[in-house]
Amino acid sequence: MEIAVKEWLNEEGEIFLENIGIKKGDVILDFGCGDGPYTIPAAKVVRKEGKVYAIDKDIESMHKLMEIAKTKGLKNIIPIHTKSEESKINLDSESIDAVLLYDVLHYMENLERKKIYEEIYRILKTGGILSVYPKHRKSDEPLWSLSDMELDDVIEEISSRHFYLQRKFYKKLLHNGNYNTGYILNFRKSVLNK
Numbered sequence: 408m409e410i411a412v413k414e415w416l417n418e419e420g421e422i423f424l425e426n427i428g429i430k431k432g433d434v435i436l437d438f439g440c441g442d443g444p445y446t447i448p449a450a451k452v453v454r455k456e457g458k459v460y461a462i463d464k465d466i467e468s469m470h471k472l473m474e475i476a477k478t479k480g481l482k483n484i485i486p487i488h489t490k491s492e493e494s495k496i497n498l499d500s501e502s503i504d505a506v507l508l509y510d511v512l513h514y515m516e517n518l519e520r521k522k523i524y525e526e527i528y529r530i531l532k533t534g535g536i537l538s539v540y541p542k543h544r545k546s547d548e549p550l551w552s553l554s555d556m557e558l559d560d561v562i563e564e565i566s567s568r569h570f571y572l573q574r575k576f577y578k579k580l581l582h583n584g585n586y587n588t589g590y591i592l593n594f595r596k597s598v599l600n601k
């Protein structure tokens with residue numbers, strides 16, 4: 408395992424997640440978890456009082472994640488393998504304290520992103536956190552669906568789906584097994600007037 412990944416999984420990732428607002432006892436969803444660079448630290452931060460649902464469409468990454476979880480003795484990660492065309496998240500409404508959407512938005516076309524924001528809105532508790540790492544934007548190694556969007560476009564898109572931006576961080580983080588710096592956007596679920 409690379410040095411950066413080791414450091415991240417041992418300590419740095421936990422500090423990062425605590426800074427963005429994850430705490431003991433929380434129920435987290437890591438959507439597009441990959442092999443778990445954020446799932447593993449999240450499971451440590453929430454401790455046995457909390458849990459982390461880890462969703463991905465790539466079964467091999469999920470196997471890898473669960474192997475790492477096993478070696479670290481973590482029993483509070485619940486893997487959910489999904490199909491990419493599924494826009495429904497198989498979790499109860501208002502059951503989640505925070506959703507991590509890290510380095511995954513660029514995989515989704517406009518309509519798919521909208522459906523995912525709707526589902527995230529449904530499963531988040533009132534006041535819950537939607538934390539987004541929108542990598543691969545126009546001015547940040549552009550790739551696929553975000554390649555024509557700037558950071559402000561991402562903020563506007565998510566804000567238009569009943570979230571408000573609470574905080575924007577510029578942080579050292581792990582990306583593809585290496586340290587990088589990037590923007591993390593923390594949104595909160597708005598209360599809709601009925």
Ligand SMILES: C[S@@+](CC[C@H](N)C(=O)[O-])C[C@H]1O[C@@H](n2cnc3c(N)ncnc32)[C@H](O)[C@@H]1O
Nearest residue numbers: 439440441444463464465468491509510511514
């Ligand atoms: C670049 S990786 C990021 C992994 C991790 N979140 C991180 O920040 O290191 C993106 C992951 O999202 C998954 N993914 C992309 N679209 C998805 C979808 N619609 N449903 C579930 N997983 C998806 C991919 O399979 C991949 O494992």
